[in-house]
Amino acid sequence: xxxxxxxxxxxxxxxxxxxxxxxxxxxxxxxxxxxxxxxxxxxxxxxxxxxxxxxxxxxxxxxxxxxxxxxxxxxxxxxxxxxxxxxxxxxxxxxxxxxxxxxxxxxxxxxxxxxxxxxxxxxxxxxxxxxxxxxxxxxxxxx
Numbered sequence: 001x002x003x004x005x006x007x008x009x010x011x012x013x014x015x016x017x018x019x020x021x022x023x024x025x026x027x028x029x030x031x032x033x034x035x036x037x038x039x040x041x042x043x044x045x046x047x048x049x050x051x052x053x054x055x056x057x058x059x060x061x062x063x064x065x066x067x068x069x070x071x072x073x074x075x076x077x078x079x080x081x082x083x084x085x086x087x088x089x090x091x092x093x094x095x096x097x098x099x100x101x102x103x104x105x106x107x108x109x110x111x112x113x114x115x116x117x118x119x120x121x122x123x124x125x126x127x128x129x130x131x132x133x134x135x136x137x138x139x140x141x142x143x
Contacts (some may be wrong), residue, residue: 017063017066017067017072018039018057018072018073018074019071019072019073019074020073020074020075020076020089020092020093021073021092022038022073022075022092022096022116025071025072025073026071026114026115026116028071029071029113029114030114032071033114034069034070034071034114035069035070035071035111035112035113035114035119035141035143036070036071036072036073036111036112036113036114036116037066037070037071037072037073037109037110037111037112037137038073038074038075038096038100038109038110038111038112039052039057039072039073039074039075039107039108039109039110040075040077040096040097040100040101040105040106040107040108040109041053041074041075041076041077041106041107042076042077042078042079042106042107043076043077043078043083044078044079044080044083045078045079045080046106046107048106048107048124048125049106049107049125051125051127052107052109052125055127055129055130056125056128056129056130056133057072059130061130061131061134062130062133062134065134065137069137069143070137075092075093075096075097075101076093077093077097077106100118105123105124107122107124107125108121108122108123108124109121109122110122111137111140111141119140119141120136120137120140120141122136
């Protein structure tokens with residue numbers, strides 16, 4: 001059952017363009033000359049995280065914009081036992097949190113350059129429309 005859940009989770013992330021490996025994401029950002037959008041989420045307990053994912057990140061407008069301009073990375077911190085990540089992924093996410101989210105804020109979304117330097121951060125979810133969020137990315141990045 002765990003294998004099926006892991007495979008379906010990987011497929012879902014791949015289908016939506018979200019990566020879970022930050023090293024591979026930075027390599028891709030270098031190759032494709034794109035910025036990195038790193039999202040810290042509590043997928044099964046954080047109401048604002050769930051809402052932001054559903055209303056912004058899963059929208060057609062954001063998907064189209066991100067496909068052309070961003071490498072997407074999600075660091076998820078689920079709490080329910082049935083949603084726990086593999087040990088290696090959990091350690092990877094914790095290392096990202098130590099570097100980029102030491103205060104443990106959720107949701108926290110960071111726009112990074114291809115070297116991992118923070119350009120801008122969005123702390124929480126302020127019920128922005130996908131278009132407003134895209135415009136805020138454009139305004140801080142010059143895209």
